[in-house]
Amino acid sequence: MTGDAPAMLAGMLGVIRRDLLLAWKRPGDILNPLFFFVMVAALFPLAVGPSPEQLEFSGPAVLWVAALLAMLLSLNSLFLSDFEDGSLDQMLVSPVPLPALALGKSIMHWLTSGLPLVLISPVVAITFRMPASVTGFLMITLLLGTISLSLLGSIGAALTVGLHRGTALLSLLILPLAMPVLIFGARTVSLVAAGDGVAGGLYFLGAYAVLVLSFAPFATAAALRISNE
């Protein structure tokens, strides 16, 4: 029996469990993007100056840009080790539909890079003098936005797997597609800080995450097949 729901779920969970275990054995894979996020966020006050008004004003934008870059950094290795040790070939010939496995990889990427970013963001936000109420919204927008970024990024990672100079290329492919997420994520937090309504921005981020969830696994699967011909 191939392609039935329990088998698909089992395959997906298998991928997630295996990759989480791998990440647990090599914590650097999770921690490096986090350190990168904190450092990029720290660069801005150093460049802009310590004025509290400016920091408060630029906080949402800086945190969002730093989060976007940190997500990109970890995307490059998403399929790399699978490609090198042959696991990817096994996934391609597996009876479990490839989109389910691709979705598993995207979920794994979000768990190991999106979620930690969301959790650490309040700490960085404090240094930007962000009030607690605004920080809550920052976490919600990051939560919704990083889901879309993980899914979109998986497509780019699948397209560039096995290519030389993949990192710069991956950024070039994914950054334009990630603009709507950045715009709505950062602007929504800025609007909260200015005391405006935010429902529209949050709805958009949620709707976009659902839209990307509906097509990204299929695009990622198609890209993986093409990259491994």
Add this chain to the structure above:
Amino acid sequence: MWKFIHKLASPPHFYGLAASMIPWFVVPGLFLVAYGAYAGLFVAPMDYQQGDAFRIIYVHVPSAYLSMMTYMIMATSAGIGLIWRIKLAHAVAAAAAPIGAWFTFLALATGSIWGKPMWGTWWEWGDPRLTSELIMLFLYFGYMALRGAIDDTAKADKSSAVLALVGAVNVPIIHFSVEWWSSLHQGPTLVRKGGPAMDTAMLYPLLAMILGFTFLFGALLLRRVRAEVLYRERRTRWVREMILSKGT
């Protein structure tokens, strides 16, 4: 029907057909652009607010429209190539990308030159259409970079097709999100309820320019597809025979 499509899509047949079609695009295109440029620059009255600076729309609007149109053509042919495995469609997508990038650049450059006297600045981040054109340019760059990074043509075709399709899904969303972000650009004057809000003396040259640019774009695309087909088929018999029979 299918037989006809397969015949059309066969490289030798298309190569010859495109050559005979190009004049049908070049001649009307040149006439329309010549009329549009003359009427737009000399005949059309000055705008009562913008003076002579408004005349840049005769290049700006056709370029901006073609920058979007080319992306759609590129994504559609890439999709056709991916689904029905028609190699010619991939060649069309590959040939269209640089043209689209140039039209996008032209739209950005003319928009920026127009912005200097109108807004007092070369670049205005508050303008949604300028910003979404810029993102459009990035999308073209990404597409061309991915193509350039893959040596195998068949693989490059398919990979870039997936990217073009994902991009096509995102183009309206990017447009909308940038729109929401802020607005300073003047509202649409050409396509709106109750007909265009423009004097006919200004409008007709603009329509001529849009149509003329489209014809010239068609000619350019056909020419580039011919070159692309020739390059891809360089090791086949029909290319060798064609070259040998022509003597050079």
